[in-house]
Amino acid sequence: MLAIEAEMTRSTVMQQRKGSISLKTTIPESYAIMLKVKPGDKLDWDHEIINGEVIIKIRKAKK
Structure with a gap:
């Protein structure tokens, strides 16, 4: 898997x-x-909740 780092926005x-x-x-x-x-x-x-923090996952939907 390719990991790309981006600054927090x-x-x-x-x-x-x-x-x-x-x-x-x-x-x-x-x-x-x-x-x-x-x-x-x-x-x-x-989403998932890790240590009480909500983590949102967004993916481009497959057609």
Whole structure:
């Protein structure tokens, strides 16, 4: 497995639309490049809890 290190990045979480409980954010460019995603692609989300910290895993969905 190829390991690529990236600097920790931060993005702002925004409300999807007024009255909605859904949220949205931007995928930082370096992560979009690593995932090879483009507009319209689907993402698979998963998580695990390690020592009380939620770790989110995001993968480009297979077509």
